[in-house]
Amino acid sequence: MANVVRTAPLLRTCLEVLAEADEPLTASEVIERIEQRRTFTPYECASVDKDGTPRWKNHLGWVSGDVATVGWMTKRNGRWALTEAGANALDEYDAEQLNTEKNRLFAEIRKRREQAAEALSGSEQLIARMLSLTNPGSWTTFSDLAAIAKVSPEEVGHFLAGGKKRKPGAYRVLDDGGRDPGDGMLHFGYRGIDRRKELEKEGVVFDEHGRPDPEQQITADDFRERLAALDTPVRESQTVRAWLVRGSSVEGRDLIPVWLKQNSMSLAAASLRPIVPPVSRAELKSYVEEDYAFMTLSATRTVKLDEFDLFCNHMQPGDFVLTMSNGKAYVGRITGEASYAVSTDQRSNLRRPVEWLNATQPVVYGKLPAPLPAKLHNQNDVVELTEELPAIEKLLAELGIEQGEESPKVRRELTFPEIPESLADELLTSRYWLQRQADLLWDRRQLIFYGPPGTGKTFLAHKLATALTEPSAVKLVQFHPSYTYEDFIEGLRPKPDDEGRLLFEPHSGPFLDLVEAARQHPADPYVLIVDEINRANLAKVFGELYFLLEYRDHSISLLYSSKKDFTLPPNVFLIGTMNTTDRSIALVDAAMRRRFAFVELHPGTEPTDGLLRKWIAQRDDVEHNADTPELLEALNARIADRDLAIGPSYFMRGDIYRRPDGLQTVWDTSIMPLLAEYHYGSPVEILEQYRLDVLRKALGSES
Structure with a gap:
């Protein structure tokens, strides 16, 4: 039998169990009843994690999530229940048909979410702003948000339900009239919670029919007033974008002086037939395939197609455009639509009018704000720079150029907050020492805490990170010997299509996810904590990222995705931890050491020295083993190798000091x-020299 989990019969059995139940069931109850009905293959019973979870149970978790998305079942308050649509599907289809229909519906929903995300691209920040104005004790509807964002309620719903991360406050968005939306309109992170209970805890009042108080609803008119009060203009869904267009070497000629004089820009399109923009991408593709057939590489024709498509269909009046000539940068605003005009020299057939903003005061390449220099390394003739809008706005502000009322305001600067005294009190160390580490991380962008076990490296890294930014901007991963580039940055993952065939698609890892989130919030620090960083093959895991860790003003091409000019944003910071008892720390190469600042945490040095005494001194329940700090110092004095010292974290547990045998237990089960x-x-x-009774005898102390 093939090594596969038989999804179709598993799905049908799950729905049958729910259909026969008199009330919603817990996941454990569903699993138990499925086990009573089905016989599983050795492959399906094999464990997939350290907890020994059988493969079929793990698969059931994913399948049930898809089923909830298509509306055949609900997962609420920890219990699963079949919906009317699910019961109808169970009656209509056999196992294979049921699975096929589930895949078809799920693909449709995914497509609608993607379309909603695309349609909402210009309104995402506005919707997020409105969610932030939906305070605890209030609620709103998809229709209210849609009225301001100028999209449909369904698009808002699919946008809020999509993505890897749930949108904060989205559980306060209900259907018209205050009805609870189905699971298909909810992000999976909000499924399974009692939304009414959560809203009631926040102060929303419900009547006997389960409808929320309309007086607590934030309507579209309320949002308009609140946004106006915050001086936040309600904008159309179309956002300002930015583009790089090259014209300094077109068939050996620099066209930039002509652009500046004529307030225009152009693409050669020398072999492209006359067209009337806008032209659909499908039409453009057919033209390019025929007109540029002399280009033997299909990838080259695809690049040409992308450039024409961006120039004709994606650029809009009001967008920024940047170009370079003789090492100097010029910035302009697009003022009109694309047009086709046959040029005598075939160097400028596609054209757009542009108002050049710094024609008389160009900026030399070396003075451009990051990350623009890195983006300019891209060799394509048209490159989108929308992610670099803050840098362009900063450039215009430095030049004293008025950006107009419709231009987004220059973002606030990226900074670290000062370390609060409260954190120093919590960590039982000095604020000065903590501030030094924050300053070091700011200067170097990459920092590693290293030392023996029990010195609080991971704990300190997490506390420091959450003091410098929001908890949602902190991510922790742990390296291990089998960790790879594909796990950390990106790789290919199998994914079934609508017909059940496995396709391999690029899949981003935790690092790439963090980077993409950081790009959306350039003024907020994002911190990745890599625990046990030296346990993996670092050169294999980091790959080409090694280069960007040191040269953040440059760009690289990623291994699997189509990103040809990937940069590392300045608001991404890395904190690693290393255990010195693991001799693999000696294998950390010079390239890695050059890119990270190293800070030692050792029982004999600040801030770990004396930490256990401070911790015990602030407790009021120490009845036994008060001599633990002296015993720890005596123990470390007998350990000849400094890197093998024992840290105080082993002994920072309340039960050690409440029970007479508490310390002996830790000594026997952890230390020895x-x-x-x-x-x-x-x-x-x-x-023998390390035994607790031997040390106590040497110190002349008693428990």
């Missing part, structure tokens, strides 16, 4: 096994 591993193969007498 660790030391036995250090001295594997050594005479027994060496371990």
Whole structure:
């Protein structure tokens, strides 16, 4: 039998179990009843994680999520229930048909979400702003948000339900009249929670029919007033974009002086037939395939198609455009639509009118704000620079050029907040030391805490990161020997299509996800914590990222995706941790050491030295083992290798000081096994010197 999980019969059995139940079931109850009905193959029963979860149970979790998305079942308050649509599907289809129909519906919903995201691209920030104005104790509807964003309520719903991360406050958005939206209109992160209960906790009042108080609803008119009060103009869904268009070397001629004089820009399109823009991409593709058939590489024709499509169909009046000539940059605003005009020299057939804003005061390449220099390395004739709008706005502000009322305001600067005294009190260290680490991270962008076990490296990294930015902007991953580039940055993952065939598609890892989130919020720091960073093959995991860690003002091409000018935003920071007892720290190469700042955490140095004494001193429940700090110091004094010292975290547990045998238990189950591993193969007498009773006798202390 093939090594596959049989999805179709598993899906049908799950729905049958729910259909026969008199009330909603917990996931455990569903699993138990499925086990009573089905016989699973050895492959389906094999574990997929360290907890021993069988493969079929893990698969059921994903399948049930898809079923909830298409509206055949609900997952609310920890219980699963069949919907009327699910019961109808169960009656109408056999197992294979049921799975096929589920895949078809799921693909339709995914397509609608993608279309909604595309349609809403210019309104996402506006919707997010309105969600932030929907305070606890209030609620709103998809229609209210849609009226301001100038899209349909369905597009708003699919936008809020899509994406990898849930939109904060989206659970306060209900259907018209305050009805609860179905799971298909909810992000999976909000499924399974009792939304009414959450809203009631926040102060929303519901009547006996389950309808929320209309007085607590934030309507479209309310949003208009609140946005006006915040001086936030309600804009159309079309946003300002930015583009790089090259014209300094067109068939050996620099056209930029002509552009500046005629307030225009152009593409050669030398072999393209006369067209009347806008032209659909499908039509353009057919023209390019025929008119540029002499280009033997299809990839080259695709690049040409992309350039024509962007120039004719995606650029809009009001967008910024940037170009370079003789090492100097010029910025303009597009003032009209694209047109086709046959040029005598075939160097400027596609044209657009442009108002050049700094024609008499160009900016030399070296003075451009980051990350524009990195983006200018792209060799294509047309490159979208919308992600770099803050840099362009900063450039215009430095030139004293008025951007107009419709231009987005220059973003606030990226900064770290000052370390609060409260964090120093919580970590039992000095604010000065913590501020030094924050300043070091700001200067170097990459920092590693290293030291023996139990010195609080990961704990400190997380506390420091959350003090510098919002918790949602902090992500932690742990490296291990099998961790790869494909796990960390991006790789190919199998994904079934509508017909059940497996296709391989690019899949982003945690690092790329963090980078993309950071691009959307350039004024907010984003911190990636890499625990046990030295346990993986670092050169293999980081790949071409090694280069960007040191040269952030440059761009690279990623291995799997189509990104040809990937840059590392300045608001992305890395904090790693290394355990010095793992001798693989010695294998960290010079390239890695050059890119990271290294900070030691050792029981004998600040801030770890004396930490256990401070921790015990602030407790009021110490009844036993008050001599633990002295015993720890005596233990580390007997350990000859400095890198094998024992940190205080092992002893920062309340039960040690409430029970007479608390310290002995930790010593027998944590400390002695660790030391036995250090001295594997050594005479027994060496371990004897570390025993708790031996140390107490040497110190003359009692428990």
